Amino acid sequence: MIKYIGKRLFYAALTLLALTALTFFMMRWLPGDPFIGEKAIPETTMKALNKKYGLDKPMLEQLFMYIGNVLKGDLGHSIHYNRPVNDIIAQAFPYSFDLGIRALIFATIMGVFLGIVAAVKRGTHWDTLTMLLAIIGVSVPSFIVGSLLQYFLGLRVYQIFDVRLFPITGWNTFASKILPSFALSFGSLATISRLMRTSMLDVLGQDYIKTAKSKGLSQKKIIWKHAVRNAIMPVITVLGPIAAAVLTGAFVIENIFSIPGMGRFFVLSIQAQDYTMISGTTLCYGAFLVIANLIVDLAYGFIDPRVKLTNVKE
Amino acid sequence: MSKKNVKENKLNKINDLNNENITDMNNNSQEITPEKIDVSRFEWIGSNTTESETISRPSTSYWKDAMHRLRRNKAAMICLIIIGIIGILSIIIPIISPYTVSEQHVTHTYAKIGYTDPGDGHVHLFGTDSLGRDVFTRIWYGARISLFISFTAVFVNVIIGIIYGGIAGYIGGAVDNVMMRIIEIINGIPYLIIVILLMMIMPKGIMTIVVAYAAVAWTGMARLVRGQIMSLKQQDYVVAAKVMGAKPSRIIGKHLLPNTFSVVIVHITLSIPSAIFTEAFLSYIGLGVPVPYASWGTLANEGRQLFQMYPHLLIIPAICISLTMLSFNLLGDGLRDALDPKLRR
Numbered sequence A: 001m002i003k004y005i006g007k008r009l010f011y012a013a014l015t016l017l018a019l020t021a022l023t024f025f026m027m028r029w030l031p032g033d034p035f036i037g038e039k040a041i042p043e044t045t046m047k048a049l050n051k052k053y054g055l056d057k058p059m060l061e062q063l064f065m066y067i068g069n070v071l072k073g074d075l076g077h078s079i080h081y082n083r084p085v086n087d088i089i090a091q092a093f094p095y096s097f098d099l100g101i102r103a104l105i106f107a108t109i110m111g112v113f114l115g116i117v118a119a120v121k122r123g124t125h126w127d128t129l130t131m132l133l134a135i136i137g138v139s140v141p142s143f144i145v146g147s148l149l150q151y152f153l154g155l156r157v158y159q160i161f162d163v164r165l166f167p168i169t170g171w172n173t174f175a176s177k178i179l180p181s182f183a184l185s186f187g188s189l190a191t192i193s194r195l196m197r198t199s200m201l202d203v204l205g206q207d208y209i210k211t212a213k214s215k216g217l218s219q220k221k222i223i224w225k226h227a228v229r230n231a232i233m234p235v236i237t238v239l240g241p242i243a244a245a246v247l248t249g250a251f252v253i254e255n256i257f258s259i260p261g262m263g264r265f266f267v268l269s270i271q272a273q274d275y276t277m278i279s280g281t282t283l284c285y286g287a288f289l290v291i292a293n294l295i296v297d298l299a300y301g302f303i304d305p306r307v308k309l310t311n312v313k314e
Numbered sequence B: 001m002s003k004k005n006v007k008e009n010k011l012n013k014i015n016d017l018n019n020e021n022i023t024d025m026n027n028n029s030q031e032i033t034p035e036k037i038d039v040s041r042f043e044w045i046g047s048n049t050t051e052s053e054t055i056s057r058p059s060t061s062y063w064k065d066a067m068h069r070l071r072r073n074k075a076a077m078i079c080l081i082i083i084g085i086i087g088i089l090s091i092i093i094p095i096i097s098p099y100t101v102s103e104q105h106v107t108h109t110y111a112k113i114g115y116t117d118p119g120d121g122h123v124h125l126f127g128t129d130s131l132g133r134d135v136f137t138r139i140w141y142g143a144r145i146s147l148f149i150s151f152t153a154v155f156v157n158v159i160i161g162i163i164y165g166g167i168a169g170y171i172g173g174a175v176d177n178v179m180m181r182i183i184e185i186i187n188g189i190p191y192l193i194i195v196i197l198l199m200m201i202m203p204k205g206i207m208t209i210v211v212a213y214a215a216v217a218w219t220g221m222a223r224l225v226r227g228q229i230m231s232l233k234q235q236d237y238v239v240a241a242k243v244m245g246a247k248p249s250r251i252i253g254k255h256l257l258p259n260t261f262s263v264v265i266v267h268i269t270l271s272i273p274s275a276i277f278t279e280a281f282l283s284y285i286g287l288g289v290p291v292p293y294a295s296w297g298t299l300a301n302e303g304r305q306l307f308q309m310y311p312h313l314l315i316i317p318a319i320c321i322s323l324t325m326l327s328f329n330l331l332g333d334g335l336r337d338a339l340d341p342k343l344r345r
Helices: A002-029 A043-052 A059-071 A085-120 A125-139 A142-161 A174-204 A207-214 A219-231 A233-256 A262-271 A275-303 B003-012 B016-029 B049-053 B062-072 B074-096 B135-171 B173-188 B191-201 B206-232 B236-243 B248-284 B296-305 B312-339
Strands: none
Touching: A002 A059, A002 A275, A002 B173, A002 B191, A085 A125, A085 A174, A085 A219, A085 A233, A085 A262, A085 A275, A125 A174, A125 B312, A142 A174, A142 A233, A142 B248, A142 B296, A142 B312, A174 A219, A174 A233, A207 A219, A219 A233, A233 A262, A233 A275, A233 B191, A262 A275, A275 B173, A275 B191, B062 B074, B062 B312, B074 B135, B074 B312, B135 B173, B135 B206, B135 B248, B135 B296, B135 B312, B173 B206, B191 B206, B191 B248, B206 B248, B236 B248, B248 B296, B248 B312, B296 B312
């Protein structure tokens, strides 16, 4: 177990290192240099500037300096906003986290629930309906869901019935959080419900379900005590990738609903070509996801003692 | 039936497998009295050795069988037809359309669906956009770009994936271990972030999206091929080929890869919607196809800015993106069922 945790931590660190190196080289490959301005800079001044910021050192040394800075928690200074990247992230992250967590929780609970319903009522209209919803959810991108919800439930309902059911933008009241969270969770909800249905059908065919049935347990007890507990395992494994999907989906959802979260800053900084901001947010996202994946991997071992973590390979 | 029996039956509905057992048991409870049958009513006709060995039906290959199963899947066939129609329209419409993609009609901008201009008699099936460009032409031109990007990207993925996965799976051991760790690290970072970073560095263009997407998305294919090769290379016929002195290139090309095709085809079909989504996503956040071109993503992005006044400008590309993704997803599901009946649910 300890060996496994160590191994996972090692890979997590390696992944982050790769990401840091990637962002570093991206910054170096970009055209132009940091001191470009209106006036031409004399060569001696240029040399002095390069020396001051360590740009005259070899590439590898610069990379180590950059990694050192990142480890110290210094992500640089945003060119576009003229503020430290750390400040912006600290200010924007809570919004993104709030949105992401809401979407993730909603997607998991609803997805698991729909999956159970579809499996238990297999072959009925409920099954067809749920799976239709699931395939639509997988196929319709979140930015389309978001825009359509914003237009029909936000704008049209207000125009036609003159009631402000859901605000179109913002992130303050509970009502304003419903549409973005739902739009963000829709795709993940669909993935989870499909997975849950398959896994639930698999479990329901097992012998121990027959045993439970023949010893006279009620259907409720069989489903909740015996089937769901085992069927939910594959869902937990995909929570890592799902978190990634929710995170990247938030880029557009935050933009559509004007939520001042990190995704919005990320997209705006791409449009403004604010490189420090881009690499800073990228690293923050990467770190967050690597940690989320790590937690999911470890949690899996604790929840299902049958999984021998040391033997896990692909 | 007693109340308990009814309840039991209800319970059994949750499991189809058991339904059969229950009906069997009910039948058994009715008594069957054996009837005396006279032996003289039967006649020994002997065995016909030639007839018992004849093949009464034409033999079907694996692929014929799979195609037969696919043809019975209505949803998948409808999706195949939809994909065909979208493909054909995307080729034909930009050619036969009376308007070019960037032709502007300043006299009638923001025209509604099915608009006919009273002045010059121009018909705009899907209306026009902010610059008076014909949306119908642009949609099908966008389809060309979107489909071209996703097909090329997936094609590149498949090539890289097969080579990488094939090598890792065939050689195995330490090489495999290192190659898989590399994939693990790439998979640790959300692919959209890498694609966005790559898009930042490279010059804007259609091929940039293809390269950026292909640089990240091949890992799934490589893993799949590797797993297949790993299990296939232990089969007896591979050992037999080796014993007969076949070169590794022949074993891989002739014996291993053709047997992975079914899984690869399913993966391709399910990768295309993901490629379409990526292109649309990138264009939507302003990183995708550069201005003179139009893709479904850029059309949706243009539409979004005018959404509150002219919703059809977003809804039409949105439907196109969703319908195409939906068709490929359903077709992929159908193909998986057809090619691997064991997995069927």
